[in-house]
Amino acid sequence: MHISDGILNSTVSLSSLAVSSGIFLWSLKGIRNQDLSKTALMTAALFVGSLIHIPVGPSSVHLLLTGLAGILLGRGAYAALAIAVALQAMLFQFGGVTAIGANTIMMGIPALIAAWLFHGILKRFGKKVAVPAGAVGGAVSVLLASLFLALFLWITGEQFREVAVLAVTAQIPVMVIEAIITGFMAGFIVKVKPELLWTSNLTPDDNKS
Amino acid sequence: MRRIQLITLYAIAIIILIMTQTAEAHKLNLFLITEDGNLQVEGYFASGAPAMNCKVIVKDDRTGKVLVTGTTDKEGVALLPLPEGWSGTLLVELKASLGHMATAKLAVQPDNPKSDDKEINRELSTSSNIEGATHKSSEPQNHNQSVSQKPVLHHHVTGFSIRDILAGIGVIAIIYTGISFLKKRNFFNQ
Numbered sequence: 449m450h451i452s453d454g455i456l457n458s459t460v461s462l463s464s465l466a467v468s469s470g471i472f473l474w475s476l477k478g479i480r481n482q483d484l485s486k487t488a489l490m491t492a493a494l495f496v497g498s499l500i501h502i503p504v505g506p507s508s509v510h511l512l513l514t515g516l517a518g519i520l521l522g523r524g525a526y527a528a529l530a531i532a533v534a535l536q537a538m539l540f541q542f543g544g545v546t547a548i549g550a551n552t553i554m555m556g557i558p559a560l561i562a563a564w565l566f567h568g569i570l571k572r573f574g575k576k577v578a579v580p581a582g583a584v585g586g587a588v589s590v591l592l593a594s595l596f597l598a599l600f601l602w603i604t605g606e607q608f609r610e611v612a613v614l615a616v617t618a619q620i621p622v623m624v625i626e627a628i629i630t631g632f633m634a635g636f637i638v639k640v641k642p643e644l645l646w647t648s649n650l651t652p653d654d655n656k657s
Numbered sequence: 658m659r660r661i662q663l664i665t666l667y668a669i670a671i672i673i674l675i676m677t678q679t680a681e682a683h684k685l686n687l688f689l690i691t692e693d694g695n696l697q698v699e700g701y702f703a704s705g706a707p708a709m710n711c712k713v714i715v716k717d718d719r720t721g722k723v724l725v726t727g728t729t730d731k732e733g734v735a736l737l738p739l740p741e742g743w744s745g746t747l748l749v750e751l752k753a754s755l756g757h758m759a760t761a762k763l764a765v766q767p768d769n770p771k772s773d774d775k776e777i778n779r780e781l782s783t784s785s786n787i788e789g790a791t792h793k794s795s796e797p798q799n800h801n802q803s804v805s806q807k808p809v810l811h812h813h814v815t816g817f818s819i820r821d822i823l824a825g826i827g828v829i830a831i832i833y834t835g836i837s838f839l840k841k842r843n844f845f846n847q
Contacts, residue, residue, distance in 0.1 A: 477845040488833035
Protein backbone atom coordinates (compact mmCIF):
# COMPACT_ATOMS: atom_id res chain seq x y z
CA MET A 449 0.00 0.00 0.00
CA HIS A 450 2.47 2.56 -1.21
CA ILE A 451 1.84 5.22 -3.82
CA SER A 452 4.37 5.17 -6.65
CA ASP A 453 6.26 7.97 -8.33
CA GLY A 454 4.44 10.00 -10.95
CA ILE A 455 0.97 9.40 -9.56
CA LEU A 456 0.45 12.39 -7.30
CA ASN A 457 0.53 15.81 -8.82
CA SER A 458 3.18 18.24 -7.62
CA THR A 459 0.79 20.18 -5.37
CA VAL A 460 -0.29 17.10 -3.44
CA SER A 461 3.24 15.72 -3.42
CA LEU A 462 4.91 18.87 -2.10
CA SER A 463 2.21 19.84 0.37
CA SER A 464 2.12 16.33 1.83
CA LEU A 465 5.91 16.37 2.11
CA ALA A 466 5.81 19.72 3.94
CA VAL A 467 3.11 18.55 6.36
CA SER A 468 4.86 15.23 6.87
CA SER A 469 8.22 16.90 7.59
CA GLY A 470 6.63 19.02 10.32
CA ILE A 471 4.98 16.01 11.96
CA PHE A 472 8.23 14.04 11.60
CA LEU A 473 10.19 16.68 13.54
CA TRP A 474 7.46 16.87 16.20
CA SER A 475 7.55 13.10 16.46
CA LEU A 476 11.35 12.96 16.70
CA LYS A 477 11.29 15.55 19.44
CA GLY A 478 8.84 13.39 21.39
CA ILE A 479 11.04 10.30 21.44
CA ARG A 480 12.64 9.91 24.83
CA ASN A 481 16.31 8.93 24.89
CA GLN A 482 15.51 5.65 26.64
CA ASP A 483 13.00 4.80 23.89
CA LEU A 484 15.43 5.25 21.00
CA SER A 485 16.51 1.62 20.81
CA LYS A 486 12.89 0.46 20.96
CA THR A 487 11.99 2.94 18.20
CA ALA A 488 14.91 1.75 16.06
CA LEU A 489 13.83 -1.86 16.55
CA MET A 490 10.25 -1.04 15.62
CA THR A 491 11.47 0.87 12.54
CA ALA A 492 13.32 -2.27 11.44
CA ALA A 493 10.18 -4.33 12.07
CA LEU A 494 8.09 -1.90 10.01
CA PHE A 495 10.69 -1.90 7.27
CA VAL A 496 10.75 -5.70 7.04
CA GLY A 497 7.06 -6.23 7.91
CA SER A 498 5.85 -4.66 4.70
CA LEU A 499 7.90 -7.16 2.72
CA ILE A 500 5.99 -10.15 4.08
CA HIS A 501 3.17 -10.93 1.69
CA ILE A 502 0.08 -12.96 2.34
CA PRO A 503 -1.69 -14.35 -0.75
CA VAL A 504 -5.33 -13.24 -0.93
CA GLY A 505 -7.10 -14.54 -4.01
CA PRO A 506 -5.28 -13.57 -7.18
CA SER A 507 -3.46 -10.82 -5.37
CA SER A 508 -1.52 -10.56 -2.12
CA VAL A 509 -1.47 -8.19 0.80
CA HIS A 510 1.23 -7.26 3.26
CA LEU A 511 1.29 -6.37 6.92
CA LEU A 512 1.42 -2.71 7.88
CA LEU A 513 2.03 -2.97 11.66
CA THR A 514 1.06 0.68 12.02
CA GLY A 515 -1.29 -0.05 14.91
CA LEU A 516 1.41 -1.95 16.77
CA ALA A 517 3.88 0.86 16.11
CA GLY A 518 1.44 3.38 17.58
CA ILE A 519 0.77 1.25 20.64
CA LEU A 520 4.46 0.74 21.35
CA LEU A 521 5.90 4.09 20.33
CA GLY A 522 3.06 6.59 20.61
CA ARG A 523 4.23 9.90 19.22
CA GLY A 524 7.50 8.34 18.03
CA ALA A 525 5.59 6.01 15.70
CA TYR A 526 5.38 8.69 13.03
CA ALA A 527 9.17 9.11 12.91
CA ALA A 528 9.66 5.35 12.82
CA LEU A 529 7.21 5.01 9.95
CA ALA A 530 8.73 7.93 8.07
CA ILE A 531 12.18 6.35 8.19
CA ALA A 532 10.83 2.90 7.22
CA VAL A 533 8.79 4.31 4.33
CA ALA A 534 11.72 6.40 3.05
CA LEU A 535 14.07 3.41 3.13
CA GLN A 536 11.56 1.16 1.40
CA ALA A 537 11.23 3.75 -1.35
CA MET A 538 14.97 4.23 -1.75
CA LEU A 539 16.17 0.65 -1.39
CA PHE A 540 13.30 -1.32 -2.91
CA GLN A 541 11.43 1.30 -4.97
CA PHE A 542 8.52 0.21 -2.79
CA GLY A 543 6.52 3.42 -3.06
CA GLY A 544 7.80 6.48 -4.86
CA VAL A 545 10.43 8.88 -3.60
CA THR A 546 8.21 11.82 -4.59
CA ALA A 547 5.35 10.22 -2.67
CA ILE A 548 7.28 9.72 0.60
CA GLY A 549 5.35 12.55 2.26
CA ALA A 550 1.96 11.15 1.25
CA ASN A 551 2.95 7.57 2.08
CA THR A 552 4.20 8.66 5.51
CA ILE A 553 1.02 10.60 6.27
CA MET A 554 -0.99 7.62 5.07
CA MET A 555 0.70 5.29 7.56
CA GLY A 556 1.83 7.67 10.29
CA ILE A 557 -1.35 9.52 11.22
CA PRO A 558 -3.33 6.26 11.61
CA ALA A 559 -0.53 5.02 13.88
CA LEU A 560 -0.90 8.12 16.08
CA ILE A 561 -4.68 7.66 16.18
CA ALA A 562 -4.24 3.97 17.03
CA ALA A 563 -1.95 4.95 19.91
CA TRP A 564 -4.49 7.46 21.19
CA LEU A 565 -7.33 4.95 20.90
CA PHE A 566 -5.46 2.08 22.55
CA HIS A 567 -4.17 4.07 25.47
CA GLY A 568 -7.50 5.84 25.87
CA ILE A 569 -9.33 2.51 26.13
CA LEU A 570 -6.68 1.09 28.45
CA LYS A 571 -6.80 4.12 30.69
CA ARG A 572 -10.57 3.93 30.96
CA PHE A 573 -11.10 0.18 31.31
CA GLY A 574 -7.76 -1.12 32.58
CA LYS A 575 -5.37 -3.67 31.18
CA LYS A 576 -7.97 -6.46 31.07
CA VAL A 577 -9.19 -5.02 27.76
CA ALA A 578 -5.71 -4.90 26.23
CA VAL A 579 -6.51 -7.53 23.58
CA PRO A 580 -9.70 -5.89 22.23
CA ALA A 581 -8.12 -2.44 22.58
CA GLY A 582 -5.12 -3.62 20.54
CA ALA A 583 -7.41 -5.20 17.97
CA VAL A 584 -9.34 -1.94 17.64
CA GLY A 585 -6.08 -0.01 17.28
CA GLY A 586 -4.79 -2.41 14.62
CA ALA A 587 -8.00 -2.47 12.61
CA VAL A 588 -8.60 1.27 12.79
CA SER A 589 -5.03 2.03 11.71
CA VAL A 590 -5.41 -0.10 8.55
CA LEU A 591 -8.84 1.34 7.81
CA LEU A 592 -7.57 4.89 8.15
CA ALA A 593 -4.46 4.14 6.10
CA SER A 594 -6.59 2.79 3.26
CA LEU A 595 -8.91 5.80 3.51
CA PHE A 596 -5.93 8.16 3.34
CA LEU A 597 -4.68 6.26 0.31
CA ALA A 598 -8.09 6.48 -1.34
CA LEU A 599 -8.24 10.20 -0.55
CA PHE A 600 -4.83 10.87 -2.10
CA LEU A 601 -5.76 8.93 -5.23
CA TRP A 602 -9.18 10.52 -5.40
CA ILE A 603 -7.88 14.08 -5.31
CA THR A 604 -5.15 13.23 -7.81
CA GLY A 605 -7.49 12.53 -10.69
CA GLU A 606 -10.51 10.72 -12.04
CA GLN A 607 -8.41 7.99 -13.60
CA PHE A 608 -7.44 6.72 -10.15
CA ARG A 609 -10.88 6.70 -8.59
CA GLU A 610 -11.52 3.08 -9.50
CA VAL A 611 -8.22 2.13 -7.88
CA ALA A 612 -9.10 4.26 -4.84
CA VAL A 613 -12.22 2.18 -4.20
CA LEU A 614 -10.29 -1.03 -4.81
CA ALA A 615 -7.57 0.13 -2.40
CA VAL A 616 -10.06 0.30 0.47
CA THR A 617 -11.81 -3.00 -0.25
CA ALA A 618 -8.54 -4.87 -0.76
CA GLN A 619 -7.41 -3.89 2.73
CA ILE A 620 -10.34 -5.58 4.50
CA PRO A 621 -8.44 -8.89 4.95
CA VAL A 622 -5.41 -6.93 6.18
CA MET A 623 -7.66 -5.16 8.67
CA VAL A 624 -8.76 -8.48 10.13
CA ILE A 625 -5.23 -9.92 10.18
CA GLU A 626 -3.77 -6.77 11.74
CA ALA A 627 -6.54 -6.66 14.34
CA ILE A 628 -5.74 -10.24 15.40
CA ILE A 629 -1.96 -9.72 15.43
CA THR A 630 -2.08 -6.34 17.17
CA GLY A 631 -4.66 -7.55 19.69
CA PHE A 632 -2.65 -10.57 20.73
CA MET A 633 0.63 -8.65 20.73
CA ALA A 634 -0.87 -5.93 22.89
CA GLY A 635 -2.34 -8.50 25.28
CA PHE A 636 0.97 -10.33 25.51
CA ILE A 637 3.02 -7.18 26.07
CA VAL A 638 0.62 -5.81 28.69
CA LYS A 639 0.82 -9.11 30.54
CA VAL A 640 4.54 -9.81 30.21
CA LYS A 641 6.36 -6.49 29.80
CA PRO A 642 4.01 -3.50 30.05
CA GLU A 643 6.91 -1.05 30.25
CA LEU A 644 7.41 -1.66 26.53
CA LEU A 645 4.21 0.26 25.83
CA TRP A 646 4.24 3.93 25.15
CA THR A 647 2.92 5.22 28.45
CA SER A 648 3.32 8.95 28.33
CA ASN A 649 -0.42 9.42 28.77
CA LEU A 650 -0.74 6.75 31.42
CA THR A 651 0.08 7.21 35.05
CA PRO A 652 2.31 4.58 36.69
CA ASP A 653 -0.80 3.26 38.45
CA ASP A 654 -2.57 2.70 35.14
CA ASN A 655 0.34 0.72 33.92
CA LYS A 656 0.37 -1.45 37.02
CA SER A 657 -3.36 -2.05 37.17
CA MET B 658 34.87 2.96 25.36
CA ARG B 659 31.55 4.43 24.28
CA ARG B 660 33.23 6.12 21.33
CA ILE B 661 34.76 2.80 20.26
CA GLN B 662 31.32 1.19 20.40
CA LEU B 663 29.89 3.98 18.26
CA ILE B 664 32.67 3.70 15.69
CA THR B 665 32.25 -0.09 15.59
CA LEU B 666 28.53 0.29 14.99
CA TYR B 667 29.16 2.71 12.14
CA ALA B 668 31.83 0.45 10.66
CA ILE B 669 29.47 -2.55 10.69
CA ALA B 670 26.70 -0.53 9.08
CA ILE B 671 29.03 0.79 6.37
CA ILE B 672 30.35 -2.71 5.60
CA ILE B 673 26.77 -3.94 5.23
CA LEU B 674 26.04 -1.04 2.90
CA ILE B 675 29.09 -1.71 0.76
CA MET B 676 28.10 -5.37 0.46
CA THR B 677 24.70 -4.39 -0.71
CA GLN B 678 23.66 -3.72 -4.23
CA THR B 679 20.67 -1.62 -5.03
CA ALA B 680 17.53 -3.63 -5.30
CA GLU B 681 16.07 -3.88 -8.75
CA ALA B 682 12.99 -1.83 -9.33
CA HIS B 683 9.79 -3.79 -9.22
CA LYS B 684 8.66 -2.93 -12.70
CA LEU B 685 5.89 -4.39 -14.72
CA ASN B 686 7.13 -5.39 -18.13
CA LEU B 687 4.65 -5.68 -20.94
CA PHE B 688 5.11 -7.59 -24.17
CA LEU B 689 2.67 -7.37 -27.05
CA ILE B 690 2.76 -9.89 -29.85
CA THR B 691 0.41 -9.99 -32.84
CA GLU B 692 0.06 -13.25 -34.68
CA ASP B 693 -2.64 -14.64 -36.99
CA GLY B 694 -5.07 -11.91 -36.08
CA ASN B 695 -4.58 -12.56 -32.39
CA LEU B 696 -3.07 -10.27 -29.83
CA GLN B 697 -0.88 -11.90 -27.25
CA VAL B 698 -0.35 -9.86 -24.11
CA GLU B 699 2.38 -10.88 -21.72
CA GLY B 700 2.88 -9.18 -18.39
CA TYR B 701 5.49 -9.93 -15.79
CA PHE B 702 7.33 -8.14 -13.06
CA ALA B 703 11.04 -7.36 -13.14
CA SER B 704 11.56 -10.10 -10.58
CA GLY B 705 10.41 -12.56 -13.23
CA ALA B 706 7.09 -13.28 -11.53
CA PRO B 707 4.31 -13.41 -14.11
CA ALA B 708 1.51 -10.88 -13.75
CA MET B 709 -1.13 -13.56 -13.37
CA ASN B 710 -4.91 -13.16 -13.24
CA CYS B 711 -4.65 -9.59 -14.45
CA LYS B 712 -7.45 -8.03 -16.42
CA VAL B 713 -6.61 -7.10 -20.01
CA ILE B 714 -8.80 -4.60 -21.83
CA VAL B 715 -8.24 -3.91 -25.51
CA LYS B 716 -9.89 -0.75 -26.80
CA ASP B 717 -10.09 1.20 -29.99
CA ASP B 718 -7.85 4.12 -29.13
CA ARG B 719 -9.86 6.53 -31.28
CA THR B 720 -13.39 5.75 -30.09
CA GLY B 721 -12.61 4.20 -26.70
CA LYS B 722 -14.84 1.24 -27.59
CA VAL B 723 -13.85 -2.01 -25.91
CA LEU B 724 -12.93 -4.52 -28.60
CA VAL B 725 -12.01 -7.50 -26.47
CA THR B 726 -11.24 -8.27 -22.84
CA GLY B 727 -9.48 -11.12 -21.13
CA THR B 728 -7.45 -12.25 -18.17
CA THR B 729 -3.86 -13.36 -18.02
CA ASP B 730 -3.19 -16.96 -17.08
CA LYS B 731 -0.72 -18.37 -14.56
CA GLU B 732 2.11 -17.52 -16.93
CA GLY B 733 0.97 -13.93 -17.25
CA VAL B 734 -0.21 -14.43 -20.83
CA ALA B 735 -3.54 -13.56 -22.44
CA LEU B 736 -4.30 -14.50 -26.04
CA LEU B 737 -7.07 -12.34 -27.42
CA PRO B 738 -8.65 -12.55 -30.90
CA LEU B 739 -8.79 -9.24 -32.70
CA PRO B 740 -11.95 -8.42 -34.67
CA GLU B 741 -11.58 -9.65 -38.24
CA GLY B 742 -10.39 -7.01 -40.65
CA TRP B 743 -10.04 -4.43 -37.93
CA SER B 744 -7.51 -1.64 -38.40
CA GLY B 745 -6.56 1.35 -36.35
CA THR B 746 -4.79 1.87 -33.07
CA LEU B 747 -5.32 -0.50 -30.21
CA LEU B 748 -5.14 0.69 -26.64
CA VAL B 749 -4.19 -2.22 -24.40
CA GLU B 750 -4.66 -1.89 -20.64
CA LEU B 751 -3.17 -4.38 -18.22
CA LYS B 752 -4.55 -4.05 -14.73
CA ALA B 753 -2.34 -5.90 -12.31
CA SER B 754 -4.55 -5.72 -9.26
CA LEU B 755 -3.31 -3.06 -6.85
CA GLY B 756 0.17 -3.45 -8.21
CA HIS B 757 0.45 -1.76 -11.51
CA MET B 758 -1.62 -0.44 -14.32
CA ALA B 759 0.14 -0.64 -17.64
CA THR B 760 -1.14 0.68 -20.94
CA ALA B 761 0.10 0.14 -24.47
CA LYS B 762 -0.86 1.41 -27.89
CA LEU B 763 -0.51 -0.64 -31.01
CA ALA B 764 -1.23 0.71 -34.48
CA VAL B 765 -2.52 -1.89 -36.92
CA GLN B 766 -2.28 -0.94 -40.62
CA PRO B 767 -5.29 -1.69 -42.82
CA ASP B 768 -3.25 -3.39 -45.55
CA ASN B 769 -2.18 -6.35 -43.48
CA PRO B 770 -4.13 -6.66 -40.27
CA LYS B 771 -3.46 -10.39 -39.94
CA SER B 772 0.22 -10.28 -40.41
CA ASP B 773 2.25 -13.30 -39.42
CA ASP B 774 4.93 -10.99 -38.19
CA LYS B 775 5.71 -11.14 -34.56
CA GLU B 776 6.13 -7.87 -32.94
CA ILE B 777 7.96 -7.73 -29.70
CA ASN B 778 8.67 -4.67 -27.69
CA ARG B 779 11.55 -4.30 -25.39
CA GLU B 780 11.42 -4.21 -21.65
CA LEU B 781 9.87 -1.04 -20.43
CA SER B 782 10.94 1.18 -17.70
CA THR B 783 8.54 3.14 -15.57
CA SER B 784 6.70 5.88 -17.42
CA SER B 785 8.75 5.27 -20.52
CA ASN B 786 7.45 5.39 -24.05
CA ILE B 787 8.78 3.24 -26.79
CA GLU B 788 7.90 3.91 -30.37
CA GLY B 789 8.15 1.14 -32.89
CA ALA B 790 9.08 -2.44 -32.33
CA THR B 791 11.53 -5.04 -33.45
CA HIS B 792 10.41 -6.92 -36.52
CA LYS B 793 11.46 -10.45 -37.15
CA SER B 794 10.60 -10.32 -40.85
CA SER B 795 12.09 -8.27 -43.63
CA GLU B 796 8.71 -6.87 -44.62
CA PRO B 797 7.99 -3.21 -43.98
CA GLN B 798 6.77 -2.38 -40.53
CA ASN B 799 3.00 -2.49 -40.44
CA HIS B 800 2.52 -1.86 -36.76
CA ASN B 801 3.53 1.05 -34.72
CA GLN B 802 3.53 0.55 -31.03
CA SER B 803 3.91 2.92 -28.17
CA VAL B 804 3.78 1.67 -24.68
CA SER B 805 3.61 3.46 -21.40
CA GLN B 806 3.54 2.11 -17.93
CA LYS B 807 2.02 3.83 -14.96
CA PRO B 808 2.33 2.00 -11.69
CA VAL B 809 -0.26 3.24 -9.24
CA LEU B 810 0.63 1.36 -6.13
CA HIS B 811 3.67 -0.73 -5.57
CA HIS B 812 2.71 -4.27 -4.87
CA HIS B 813 5.41 -6.86 -4.57
CA VAL B 814 4.95 -10.45 -5.51
CA THR B 815 8.25 -11.96 -4.56
CA GLY B 816 10.57 -11.56 -1.63
CA PHE B 817 13.77 -9.60 -1.39
CA SER B 818 17.29 -10.72 -0.82
CA ILE B 819 18.68 -10.89 2.69
CA ARG B 820 21.36 -8.45 1.56
CA ASP B 821 18.79 -5.76 0.73
CA ILE B 822 17.05 -6.22 4.04
CA LEU B 823 20.34 -6.12 5.96
CA ALA B 824 21.25 -2.91 4.15
CA GLY B 825 18.02 -1.32 5.27
CA ILE B 826 18.58 -2.41 8.86
CA GLY B 827 22.14 -1.07 8.65
CA VAL B 828 20.84 2.31 7.51
CA ILE B 829 18.29 2.30 10.32
CA ALA B 830 21.12 1.70 12.81
CA ILE B 831 23.05 4.63 11.33
CA ILE B 832 20.03 6.94 11.40
CA TYR B 833 19.17 6.18 15.02
CA THR B 834 22.79 6.50 16.10
CA GLY B 835 22.71 9.94 14.52
CA ILE B 836 19.41 10.80 16.23
CA SER B 837 20.83 9.63 19.56
CA PHE B 838 23.90 11.79 18.99
CA LEU B 839 21.75 14.84 18.21
CA LYS B 840 19.39 14.24 21.11
CA LYS B 841 22.27 14.06 23.57
CA ARG B 842 23.29 17.50 22.36
CA ASN B 843 19.71 18.78 22.79
CA PHE B 844 19.52 19.47 19.08
CA PHE B 845 15.74 19.00 18.98
CA ASN B 846 15.10 21.21 21.99
CA GLN B 847 16.76 24.27 20.56
